Amino acid sequence: MGRSRFGRPAAGYRVRVSPTGNNDSAGTVSGSTAAPTARKRRRRRLLIVLAVLALLAGTGLSAGAYYVDSVPTPSDLELPESTTVYFADGRTPMAKLGTENRTIVPYPEMNDAAKQAIVATEDRTFWTNEGIDFSGVLRAAWSNVTGGQRQGASTITQQYARVAADLKGVSYSRKLREAVIAWKLDDKYSKEEILGFYLNTVPFGRGSYGIEAAAQAYFGKTVRRDAPAANQLTTAEAMVLCAMVKQPEADPDDPEGHPGYDPRRSPLARQNSIDRWNYIRDGMVKLGYLSADEAANLAYPDTVKPLDPAAGRSNLDRPTGLVVNHVLSELRQTEPFQGKPADYIRNGGFKIVTTIDKRVQDAADAAADLRRDTAPEAVRGQPKNWQAALVAVEPGTGRVLGYHGGSDGSGADYAGWYQDENGEARGFGQHPPGSSFKVYDLATAVQEKISVKQHFDSPETKEFPASGRTKGSPAGPIRNAERAPCQPDCALWEATVASLNVTYFALTEQLGTAKVIDMATKAGVDSMWANEKGNPRPKRIELRGHSGEELARHFSTEVGIGQYGITVQDHANGMATFAAGGKRADAHFVRSVTKGDEKILDEQLVQTDIGLDREAVNQLNWTLSRVKAAKLDNGWDSAGKTGTWQAGTSTTQNVHTWMVGYTGALAAAVWLGTVDGKPLKTSDGSYDVYGSTGPGPIWRQFMEQATAALKLDPDKYRFQEPAFPDDTPSPTAPATPKPTSAQPTATATRPTCDPGTCVTASPTRKPTPTPTGSPKPSPSRSPKPSRSAEPSLTPPPR
Structure with a gap:
């Protein structure tokens, strides 16, 4: 069957269209009642031309010629289609993205109800008209010529033409252009195509x-x-x-x-x-x-x-709005989306399935949102400047199962950082980890075959000349935050439970700063913030892809007791690596991306062995499971570590508190601090906020509720007892510690001590927990960080 230059059947032939809009398979009939005769069609076209000419008389020939020459067609129109972000089940929506909430459905895939109802509503002659209500156009033209009231009806084709060309107002020129576009649309496209365009628009x-x-x-x-x-x-x-x-x-x-x-x-x-x-x-x-x-x-x-x-x-204003930021940031680094325009993902009509398990996310929001009645009693009803962040990662896969960086998804992110559409770092998620960072020292020690039963000299205070910590130095010697019954001679596991700074500073110096940083990097800490001379802001140092020896020049031995900021997300991934028996997987937020039936992207799960053998893992688990704050009441084997970082030179006021840990099935890190950088102060005026008393209850509630919601069997995730093959530890560590490769920190401290509890004073530099390129938090005041000051979990001797 021949076709005209507009794509219609040749003269005298037209496909019969049923009332439902489906092509009649019986064929075409020349002169049938289903289509106008050639004479009628010519008469209608003549009337349209007359109407157009009449309108041209009122709007100017030049304008008319422009409209005829520059007619946009549906193929030129890229409709923004909303992208939907889902939880891990692929069925529960998390957020809708895009400038318009639209999901395009091809015409053949629509049921008849929508097609029939819209024709009965807007254009009952749709299947037989030429795309234009020519009598309405003539009325508009006559009114234009005679100065009467503006008027004129619109067919479905005209209405679509108006939307496609973004024509607004009730001017004669608009009606002209609308008519011309509709005329050309009707010549070029089938009725089914036009109706599909309309219903999707x-x-x-x-x-x-x-x-x-x-x-x-x-x-x-x-x-x-x-x-x-x-x-x-x-x-x-x-x-x-x-x-x-x-x-x-x-x-x-x-x-x-x-x-x-x-x-x-x-x-x-x-x-x-x-x-x-x-x-x-x-x-x-x-x-x-x-x-x-x-x-x-x-x-x-x-x-x-x-x-x-x-x-x-x-x-996006919900807590999961921050998850969406990370999802988009992650996707922009992948081949299908790299280098695309800013709104490509949002308006691309994609289905993005995240790693976030709604059951875990609900537990995270319930525990970490301090404004909710579901938060633990210990942190509920506290001052408004208190802020918590929680990230949960699945061991062995790196899937982020829960992420609470703040209660406002359009606000600050206190759990991590991401890149926006312009590649700029955004977020507020780095905080000095304090004693919670000692897990990486401990992992390095057991990797180096240092038994957790090996004893270390653990006095209340000790000089470390190799690291510049002497009585005569500005920083002064290292002092413990608390006393423990084992002092002055403590096994490594006892020093871990008591969080003794002297022991861990000695351990870091013995191992070497490079090895500790290397372990943290392999476990999951991808970034750390270092102080630079002359720079009031700490600088983010990318750890991944660099050796510990390369990185050690940026950090001093104080890295072992948690001076340098890391993110809650990275810390959680480090815990997941230990929970998986030393198998690291990259933390990520995206499981899959599809568009219609097309698979765009799928997660690739890759594990990396960080070099911990089974005995090292067992000793690590055995030691961290003895931390009182890490014990769960639901029958799960669990391990963890607390951490605290002080405000300025204070020995009693804390700015950052942590609780990190894991079971065999779930790992999580919790940070508790303030939005304005002021010390944590309870509603009754007390400054007694530590890792065990603040983030500890948040972590325990979350872990118990999340593991219950996941309905996993704790017996399948039991820790193994270590063998302790060399169970004859010497009373002290090697006499001559290895000097660190790092230079002493520029942020020197001086010792201070209150009755019964000695701590190390704060460095003089003032880090702001914002990644490079991120906006300053508001207000910008941030107290100077101090040495780790976590109270002992073992009662001191009376």
Whole structure:
């Protein structure tokens, strides 16, 4: 069958179109009643030309020529399609992204209800007209010539042309361009294509664009014909939706008098909807879509979802909004999305399945959101400047199962950092880890075959000349934060439980700063913030891809007791590595990305052995499981470590407190501090906030609730007892410690001591927990960090 230059069948032939819009397989019939005769078509075109000429007389020939020469076609129109971010189950939405809430459904995949209802609503001659209501155009032209009132009807094709070309207003020039575009559209595209364009384009209210988004917004259903019948939009429901097209939203100047057609907006809007629904039903009968009996038995549906003030919002203001930031940042580093425009992902119509398990996320938000009644009693009802962050990682996979960087997803991220659309670092997630960093010292020790039963000289204070910590130095000697019953001669495991700084400074010096940093890097700490001379802000140092020897020049021996900031996310991943028996997997947020049936991206799970043998892992677990704050009440074997970092030179006020740890199935890190950098002060005026008393309860509640929600068997994740093959430790560590390769820190401290508890004073430099390129927190005041000052978990001797 021949075709004209506009893509239509050659003269005298036209495909017969049934009332449902499907092609009649019986073939084409010249001169049939289903299509206008050639004479009628020529007469209509003549009338259109006359109307156009009349309009040209009022708008100018030059404008008319411009419109004819620059007609956009649907192929030129890239409709923004919203991207949906899901939780790990792939079914529960986390957030909608994009400038418009739209999900495009190809015309053949739509059920007939939507197609029929929109034709009965907006253009009952759609299947037979030429794309233009020529009589309406002639009326508009006549009014233009005679100075009468502006008027003119629009077909579905004209309405689509108006949207496609972004034509606004009621001017004659707009009507002209609309008519020309519609005419050319009708010549180039099939009726089915045009109706598909229209149904995927027009607004339906509640922030929804296109029939599929509307079906979900109003009824929680779909127009896809391959969906289960119970989930598909019915004819009666489609009629309610199509009534919205006339006025999708209430008139902002008179919302009460002109509320539109959303039946849940007001009684008047409901009546408007019912009246128009009845009008559509009559049209359905006239067009043969419904019989008279079917129409009589059709009931107006009362199943429209309540009007949600947040309808159309992306949910990015929720805590999971921060997850979305990390998801987008992660995707921009992958080959399918690298170098794409900023809105490519948001408006690309993708389905992004994250690693976030909703059950774990709910437990994280319940425990770490201090404003909720679900937070542990120890941290509930405290001053408004208190802030917590929690990250949970699945051992062996690196999947981030829960992420709470703050209660406001559009605000500051206290758990990590990410890159925005411009490649700039954003977030507020680095904090000095204090004694919680000692887990990496301990892991290095057991890797080097230093038994946790080996004894170390552990006095209250000790000089370390190799690291510049002497009585005569500005920094002074190292002092313990607390006393322990084992002092002055403690096994490494006892010093771990008591968090003795002297022991761990000696251990770090013996091992070498490079090895400790190397262990932290291999375990999961990808970044650490170092102080630089002349720079008031700490600088983020990328650890990954560099050896410990290369990195050691940036850090002093104080790295072993947690002076340098790291993120909650990295710390959680380090714990996950230990929980997986020394097998590191990269922490990540994305499981898969698809678009329709096309698989765009899939996670690649890769493990790296960090070099801990089974005995080393068993000794690590055995030691950390003896930390009182890490013990769970639900039958799970658990391990962990607390940490504290002080404010300025104070010996009693803390700014950063930590609790990190793991079971065999779940690892998590919790930080508790303040949004303004001031010391943690309780509502009753006390400064007694430590890792065990602040983040400890948050960590324990989360771990117990999360493991219960995951319904895992704790017996499958038991720790193994270490063998202690060399169980004859010497009373002290080697007499001559290895000097560190690092230079003494520029942030020297001086010793201070209060009755019964000695601590190390703070360095003079003032780090701001913001990654390079991130905005300063507000307010910008940040106290100077101090040495680790975690109270002993073993009572001191009386």
